[in-house]
Each structure stands twice: as C-alpha cells, then as structure tokens.
Amino acid sequence: EYGLPAPGGAQYLFNGDFVDRGDWGLEVAVLLLAYKLVYPGSVHLNRGNHEASTMNAHYGFLQEVLSKCESSHLVDLFNAVWDNLPICSVVDDAVFVVHGGLFREAGVTPARLEAVPRADCDPKETGSGDPALRLLVDALWSDPQDAPGAAAGARGNGTATFGPDVTKDFVGRNGLEMVIRSHQVPSTNRGFEILHDGLLVTVFSASNYCGLQGN
Incomplete structure (x- = not known):
C-alpha cells in the first residue's frame, strides 16, 4: 500500500x-x-x-x-x-515499540534503555544479577500476562511476563499512549492482538509462521 x-x-x-x-x-x-x-x-x-x-x-x-x-x-x-x-524505538513521542515487552523492574524509561550496553543476549545469564542485562533480556524476551505484576516467564531460563498494571504504569510514567510489541503469534491467529485495556498491541506480520502456524 x-x-x-x-x-x-x-x-x-x-x-x-x-x-x-x-x-x-x-x-x-x-x-x-x-x-x-x-x-x-x-x-x-x-x-x-x-x-x-x-x-x-x-x-x-x-x-x-x-x-x-x-x-x-x-x-x-x-x-x-x-x-x-x-532495542526499542519511540514513534511520534507517543508509541513505544519493542520486540518482546516491558520490564520486571519498575520505573524504566526509554532514556535508560538507550544506555543499556549492547551485547549478546542470553536469558540464562540474568541470574548473574546484572541489572542492565536483565533490562536487555526483558526488552527482547518478555511476554504479557493477564494477571497484575510481573512473574517468571513460561519460556523459562530467566525470562519474565508482565501484567496490565505494568503496562499502565510504564505508559503513564513516560508520557506515552501505548506499547507495540511482537515476539508471539497472537492468540487470535491474526496479525495483531489488542491487550491490557488497549494500551498494548502485539503485531505479528509473519504469515503462516515458519510454514506451520496457519496464521
């Protein structure tokens, strides 16, 4: 188009x-x-x-x-x-775009993410206690959940999930309107899914994912 x-x-x-x-x-x-x-x-x-x-x-x-x-x-x-x-972008000072999702740590800002050292990203290393690595892993690996708060991710190996309250706090604290992420085939099996009271959208553009999904 x-x-x-x-x-x-x-x-x-x-x-x-x-x-x-x-x-x-x-x-x-x-x-x-x-x-x-x-x-x-x-x-x-x-x-x-x-x-x-x-x-x-x-x-x-x-x-x-x-x-x-x-x-x-x-x-x-x-x-x-x-x-x-x-690891992220902000579009028109309103939309935060990241591959995985938000963070198990409160108070994260886009400016802080700019300072995260770029490196190979292995979730299993989050146990090292390095807060910068944990931010990187969350940005690339985290998934949304329906329950409030943050929890260990179903993917295991140091990943996390985040709830609607986390999204609301992040958007409000940073003066944003919404978050767009990818990382998962939407449960609707379509190209997008609206979550967390409209503040979070999963966008997934790979049709028939890996030739198997049928989305």
Missing part, C-alpha cells in the same frame, strides 16, 4: 526476529540491512531475541549462513550487527 522505502516516503520500522524463522533468513537480513544503508532516514530496525549469536546457533541462522556462503567471517559480521541494533 505504501510502496518501497524511499526518501521522503513512509517510515518503516521492523521489529526484530529477521532470522531463524524459515529458509530465507539470510536474504531477509541482507535486504533489510541494504534498505537501512540506502534509506537510513526511512528504514528502522529494532533488535529481536533472535538477533543473537546464542539463538542463531540453535535455531538455524548460523547453519544457513555457513551452508549458503561458507563463511564464518560473515557470521561474525552479523553477530556484530545484532549487538549494535537498537
């Missing part, structure tokens, strides 16, 4: 998990990075939990790059890119 990226055209924000999700992760990643290089003011890339070397080693992207390009150096270059991608 809006055409390809172009100077002065529509703004495109891709919200993570570009790879590990089918047979064409390499092509998707190269295309998105090429668009970012050519149209840096029109194309924006948020990091997802699969933009991480630990995930790529288990879910296919590492082997995909090695089989298609036979280059471990290219793998290292992608890892360097992943570790430097933004």
Whole structure:
C-alpha cells in the first residue's frame, strides 16, 4: 500500500526476529540491512531475541549462513550487527515499540534503555544479577500476562511476563499512549492482538509462521 522505502516516503520500522524463522533468513537480513544503508532516514530496525549469536546457533541462522556462503567471517559480521541494533524505538513521542515487552523492574524509561550496553543476549545469564542485562533480556524476551505484576516467564531460563498494571504504569510514567510489541503469534491467529485495556498491541506480520502456524 505504501510502496518501497524511499526518501521522503513512509517510515518503516521492523521489529526484530529477521532470522531463524524459515529458509530465507539470510536474504531477509541482507535486504533489510541494504534498505537501512540506502534509506537510513526511512528504514528502522529494532533488535529481536533472535538477533543473537546464542539463538542463531540453535535455531538455524548460523547453519544457513555457513551452508549458503561458507563463511564464518560473515557470521561474525552479523553477530556484530545484532549487538549494535537498537532495542526499542519511540514513534511520534507517543508509541513505544519493542520486540518482546516491558520490564520486571519498575520505573524504566526509554532514556535508560538507550544506555543499556549492547551485547549478546542470553536469558540464562540474568541470574548473574546484572541489572542492565536483565533490562536487555526483558526488552527482547518478555511476554504479557493477564494477571497484575510481573512473574517468571513460561519460556523459562530467566525470562519474565508482565501484567496490565505494568503496562499502565510504564505508559503513564513516560508520557506515552501505548506499547507495540511482537515476539508471539497472537492468540487470535491474526496479525495483531489488542491487550491490557488497549494500551498494548502485539503485531505479528509473519504469515503462516515458519510454514506451520496457519496464521
């Protein structure tokens, strides 16, 4: 509807998990990075939990790059890119966009997230007590829940879930209108799901996810 990226055209924000999700992760990643290089003011890339070397080693992207390009150096270059991608974006001072979700720690601000060191993101390491790593893991891995508060995530391994009160507090404290996240096929099996009294929306654009979901 809006055409390809172009100077002065529509703004495109891709919200993570570009790879590990089918047979064409390499092509998707190269295309998105090429668009970012050519149209840096029109194309924006948020990091997802699969933009991480630990995930790529288990879910296919590492082997995909090695089989298609036979280059471990290219793998290292992608890892360097992943570790430097933004973990969130704020659109029009109103909409907070993040791949996973919100935080088990209260009082988090977008400005604080800008200062989080970029690194490989392994949820199992949250037990180290590093608060910056915990913020990074929550941004890339957390999921919403119906109950208030925060809890251990069903994904295990140091992940978390967050309730509607967490979303309301985050939005109000930061002068925002809503949060958009991705990370899960919506329970509606459609491209989006509205949650937490309309303050949180899951947007998921991968049709027939991994060729199996039927969404």
